[in-house]
Amino acid sequence: MNKLVNSIREAIVLSGLKDGMTVSFHHHLRNGDYVLNMVMEEISNLGIKDLTVNASSLFDVHTPLITHIENNVVTGVGADYISANLGRAFSKGILARPIEFRTHGGRPSDIASGKTPIDVAFIAAPTADAMGNCSGKYGKSACGSLGYAYADAMFAKKTVVITDNLVPYPMQDWSISEDYIDYVVSVDAIGDPKGIVSGTTRITRDPVGLVMASHAAKVIEASGLLKDGFSFQTGAGGASLAAAKFLKDIMLQKGIVGSFGLGGITGYMVDMLKAGCFRNLMDVQCFDLTAVESIKSDPRHKEISAMQYASPNSKSAAVDSLDVVILGATEIDTDFNVNVHTDSNGYIMGGSGGHSDTAAGSKLSMIIAPMFRARLPIVTDRVTCISTPGKDIDVLVTQGGIAVNPKNKELKERLLKAKLPIIDISELKEKTEQITGKPQTLPKGDKVVAEVIGREGDVLDRIYNVL
Amino acid sequence: MNKLVNSIREAIVLSGLKDGMTVSFHHHLRNGDYVLNMVMEEISNLGIKDLTVNASSLFDVHTPLITHIENNVVTGVGADYISANLGRAFSKGILARPIEFRTHGGRPSDIASGKTPIDVAFIAAPTADAMGNCSGKYGKSACGSLGYAYADAMFAKKTVVITDNLVPYPMQDWSISEDYIDYVVSVDAIGDPKGIVSGTTRITRDPVGLVMASHAAKVIEASGLLKDGFSFQTGAGGASLAAAKFLKDIMLQKGIVGSFGLGGITGYMVDMLKAGCFRNLMDVQCFDLTAVESIKSDPRHKEISAMQYASPNSKSAAVDSLDVVILGATEIDTDFNVNVHTDSNGYIMGGSGGHSDTAAGSKLSMIIAPMFRARLPIVTDRVTCISTPGKDIDVLVTQGGIAVNPKNKELKERLLKAKLPIIDISELKEKTEQITGKPQTLPKGDKVVAEVIGREGDVLDRIYNVL
Numbered sequence: 001m002n003k004l005v006n007s008i009r010e011a012i013v014l015s016g017l018k019d020g021m022t023v024s025f026h027h028h029l030r031n032g033d034y035v036l037n038m039v040m041e042e043i044s045n046l047g048i049k050d051l052t053v054n055a056s057s058l059f060d061v062h063t064p065l066i067t068h069i070e071n072n073v074v075t076g077v078g079a080d081y082i083s084a085n086l087g088r089a090f091s092k093g094i095l096a097r098p099i100e101f102r103t104h105g106g107r108p109s110d111i112a113s114g115k116t117p118i119d120v121a122f123i124a125a126p127t128a129d130a131m132g133n134c135s136g137k138y139g140k141s142a143c144g145s146l147g148y149a150y151a152d153a154m155f156a157k158k159t160v161v162i163t164d165n166l167v168p169y170p171m172q173d174w175s176i177s178e179d180y181i182d183y184v185v186s187v188d189a190i191g192d193p194k195g196i197v198s199g200t201t202r203i204t205r206d207p208v209g210l211v212m213a214s215h216a217a218k219v220i221e222a223s224g225l226l227k228d229g230f231s232f233q234t235g236a237g238g239a240s241l242a243a244a245k246f247l248k249d250i251m252l253q254k255g256i257v258g259s260f261g262l263g264g265i266t267g268y269m270v271d272m273l274k275a276g277c278f279r280n281l282m283d284v285q286c287f288d289l290t291a292v293e294s295i296k297s298d299p300r301h302k303e304i305s306a307m308q309y310a311s312p313n314s315k316s317a318a319v320d321s322l323d324v325v326i327l328g329a330t331e332i333d334t335d336f337n338v339n340v341h342t343d344s345n346g347y348i349m350g351g352s353g354g355h356s357d358t359a360a361g362s363k364l365s366m367i368i369a370p371m372f373r374a375r376l377p378i379v380t381d382r383v384t385c386i387s388t389p390g391k392d393i394d395v396l397v398t399q400g401g402i403a404v405n406p407k408n409k410e411l412k413e414r415l416l417k418a419k420l421p422i423i424d425i426s427e428l429k430e431k432t433e434q435i436t437g438k439p440q441t442l443p444k445g446d447k448v449v450a451e452v453i454g455r456e457g458d459v460l461d462r463i464y465n466v467l
Numbered sequence: 468m469n470k471l472v473n474s475i476r477e478a479i480v481l482s483g484l485k486d487g488m489t490v491s492f493h494h495h496l497r498n499g500d501y502v503l504n505m506v507m508e509e510i511s512n513l514g515i516k517d518l519t520v521n522a523s524s525l526f527d528v529h530t531p532l533i534t535h536i537e538n539n540v541v542t543g544v545g546a547d548y549i550s551a552n553l554g555r556a557f558s559k560g561i562l563a564r565p566i567e568f569r570t571h572g573g574r575p576s577d578i579a580s581g582k583t584p585i586d587v588a589f590i591a592a593p594t595a596d597a598m599g600n601c602s603g604k605y606g607k608s609a610c611g612s613l614g615y616a617y618a619d620a621m622f623a624k625k626t627v628v629i630t631d632n633l634v635p636y637p638m639q640d641w642s643i644s645e646d647y648i649d650y651v652v653s654v655d656a657i658g659d660p661k662g663i664v665s666g667t668t669r670i671t672r673d674p675v676g677l678v679m680a681s682h683a684a685k686v687i688e689a690s691g692l693l694k695d696g697f698s699f700q701t702g703a704g705g706a707s708l709a710a711a712k713f714l715k716d717i718m719l720q721k722g723i724v725g726s727f728g729l730g731g732i733t734g735y736m737v738d739m740l741k742a743g744c745f746r747n748l749m750d751v752q753c754f755d756l757t758a759v760e761s762i763k764s765d766p767r768h769k770e771i772s773a774m775q776y777a778s779p780n781s782k783s784a785a786v787d788s789l790d791v792v793i794l795g796a797t798e799i800d801t802d803f804n805v806n807v808h809t810d811s812n813g814y815i816m817g818g819s820g821g822h823s824d825t826a827a828g829s830k831l832s833m834i835i836a837p838m839f840r841a842r843l844p845i846v847t848d849r850v851t852c853i854s855t856p857g858k859d860i861d862v863l864v865t866q867g868g869i870a871v872n873p874k875n876k877e878l879k880e881r882l883l884k885a886k887l888p889i890i891d892i893s894e895l896k897e898k899t900e901q902i903t904g905k906p907q908t909l910p911k912g913d914k915v916v917a918e919v920i921g922r923e924g925d926v927l928d929r930i931y932n933v934l
Contacts, residue, residue, distance in 0.1 A: 001783055001787050003782075003783065131783050131787075131788060132782070132783070159782070168696065168726060168746075169726060169727075169788055170726065170727050170747050170749060170769075170785070170788070172746065172747055172766065172767055172769070173766060173769070174769075177771070177772075177775045178775065178781075178782065178783045178784075178785075179772075179774045179775045179778065179781030179782055179783065179784060180781075180782060181782055181783070182782050229635065259635060259636060259637065260636075260637050279635075279639065280637055280639055282637060299639065299640060300639055302637075302639070302640070302641075304644070305644075305646075307646045308644045308645065308646045311646065314645075314646030314647075315470075315599070315626070315645065315646055315647060315648055315649050316468055316470065316598050316599070316645045316646065316648070317645070317646060318637070318645075320468050320598075321598060321636055321637070
């Protein structure tokens with residue numbers, strides 16, 4: 001048995017890829033990824049048409065995809081997140097079929113259940129052996145966790161590992177094992193290390209951000225959840241990281257030992273692990289070099305699959321045990337529905353990722369956002385796109401006050417008792433509009449460019465072309 | 468969400484187990500296992516009948532199963548191995564349907580493909596958290612690898628974890644993850660440590676065994692396979708371990724660095740790892756305390772699932788990369804077919820385990836066995852039961868000479884060149900019978916008590932009741 005083939009082209013041919021099939025990619029190499037472009041170029045050269053690309057996320061580096069769409073090589077796209085430049089092209093309506101947006105938990109759920117079958121999965125592997133055992137932890141293109149790639153590897157009909165660090169069999173510390181892999185290709189480079197992980201994500205120094213972060217930490221402190229066994233997820237945004245920093249100080253001061261930090265992991269979560277704020281990190285994706293180093297060397301820092309992270313189809317997922325998550329928003333409406341898919345002009349510039357999954361699973365889901373950005377208010381009557389339904393959001397923290405979802409009476413009482421600046425979300429909207437003015441309603445096109453599919457499979461919203 | 472239930476009985480009720488269904492068990496607790504008996508007793512108390520028990524192996528500690536069979540609680544049995552006392556009962560024909568014997572690779576293959584679906588899997592877990600993340604490495608009942616339990620956990624409709632060491636969520640170093648687990652039960656003890664692992668398996672001191680072991684090591688040395696990257700599996704029998712010892716000496720003397728040791732892992736394989744004979748161990752089951760300690764603490768010693776170990780349904784398994792395996796036999800015939808299921812009297816006293824899988828996958832599969840046991844010759848015209856087909860066996864090593872399968876001309880030439888005592892297998896049979904006399908042919912019953920299903924799903928042989 002020999003899985004090692006000479007080129008990506010040979011692997012594609014051997015995989016039996018044909019017109020109309022689905023190929024898949026994972027996004028751990030982020031904006032440094034070479035693999036999707038290399039594979040799609042060979043597919044295009046082979047004259048294969050009408051493919052669906054199922055990617056856990058797409059970044060601006062994947063802009064060549066637009067040419068493949070124009071040439072009918074690609075006629076369908078599924079993703080959990082699409083970055084702004086690429087999103088702008090999609091918002092112009094270049095794709096005949098709507099994009100299918102899923103969540104980081106919904107995607108593996110639909111792959112595992114057979115709802116969105118994958119014909120050929122391509123795994124970008126920073127280290128692999130010739131039988132396909134592979135890992136993201138080692139090699140010049142190390143990205144840490146390969147969490148989002150597990151479902152692709154396990155359920156695709158054919159799976160191709162593409163690596164730039166082929167090591168003797170068996171590689172010592174594999175993540176995805178050979179029993180799922182059909183072909184292995186060795187290439188010069190699978191990505192640009194500068195784009196794969198950031199050096200360090202910076203805590204905000206912006207005074208507004210620091211006010212929000214301080215509020216956020218105090219909300220968590222007052223919520224009743226901050227005690228031994230506490231579990232936590234936060235994003236990599238500057239204000240979220242600042243909130244994590246304030247939270248860390250409170251935990252250390254009070255001697256609270258949490259259970260786990262979850263999610264896409266940054267160096268700040270690693271710091272909290274090292275400081276004793278958590279017993280464990282559960283990591284589906286590493287955001288920076290500190291996280292990559294930690295998952296490689298610290299046994300308390302464990303890789304998890306997207307199924308174990310967030311799939312609603314799993315018998316349980318880590319999000320189901322999560323106490324608090326801090327999330328972002330481009331818009332939030334007075335029913336607490338959150339938009340993270342489009343900007344206020346309606347252009348695609350993001351996606352749910354784990355937003356809806358953690359909001360649904362956690363005991364306290366907090367949105368942290370400034371009252372306005374570029375004179376556009378964050379609170380609206382109705383978000384341009386419902387990414388996460390308001391029923392799953394507990395509280396909004398801004399520099400102008402903290403709005404609690406009315407469903408969560410107990411939390412409101414606790415925050416009032418802690419003398420935090422509580423404000424009704426409609427009042428917050430009015431207060432903001434007194435500063436910014438009332439934004440104009442934007443005309444939207446009549447072509448659906450994307451469907452937002454909730455983690456349970458329901459269509460939450462549709463995104464229209466921008467005129 | 469709360470998976471933690473109060474008792475095994477409650478877990479069974481919640482699982483929806485009904486008459487006619489299939490329950491499954493794994494055998495890492497070996498002859499110290501309490502779990503199968505505890506579960507079957509509760510099932511019996513609940514009045515559920517006509518079940519199939521799919522166990523990776525059954526040991527004498529599971530003798531209460533006979534009562535459940537007599538009471539029609541259990542009417543079907545599947546296993547990869549059944550030990551002698553229990554086997555003797557089965558050979559008397561107590562079960563209406565034949566036992567289905569599979570291999571350690573064939574069993575997970577048939578579970579994964581849906582050929583042998585499991586309704587409720589019971590996982591004996593030496594450590595677990597309340598969401599079902601679990602491991603065999605830690606706790607008073609530590610058994611090391613849980614390799615055989617992965618398929619059960621991943622593909623059963625319902626999965627129950629039973630542990631005697633419940634730890635806070637998330638346990639740090641889980642093997643099987645919560646996304647596969649429905650219920651968790653905490654009990655006082657899942658097994659008797661004395662029966663779970665042996666203290667140390669002993670190398671033979673028997674002169675006959677040492678002669679065979681020395682021959683075995685020399686065959687490997689002469690085979691051309693013993694070079695850097697060499698991979699190896701051996702059983703826990705005294706002569707096999709002695710062969711490993713001689714092999715280790717040769718490897719150290721020649722400075723050969725092998726790639727991996729595979730299989731059920733003993734302290735002797737751990738010694739070879741520590742001595743630098745291998746870069747890695749791939750471990751589906753730990754045989755002794757040294758192996759348990761090693762898999763817990765040495766990152767080079769990795770747990771593998773039975774799918775990754777040996778499944779013919781996997782895209783590749785470790786056995787496919789194996790150079791040499793040393794295996795045992797109760798009988799071998801002049802066509803090199805091997806029996807490891809019955810003794811020479813026809814009583815069930817074993818099973819293929821990984822025998823057929825490693826024989827099929829390895830480049831050199833060697834049987835090591837004495838010419839006779841209790842005056843019964845090892846070489847026969849036709850084995851009582853074909854466990855592993857002769858096409859997959861390369862060479863038989865006895866104290867009376869080394870018989871090479873005629874299909875393997877190159878190996879014969881190499882061994883002759885190395886001046887090893889080569890003998891035709893028919894001559895070896897005659898030579899043995901000159902010592903032992905010709906054994907009587909045993910009368911066999913007309914009831915099929917077991918079917919031996921090869922790793923690819925073909926019925927290799929049938930075992931009849933003993934009169």
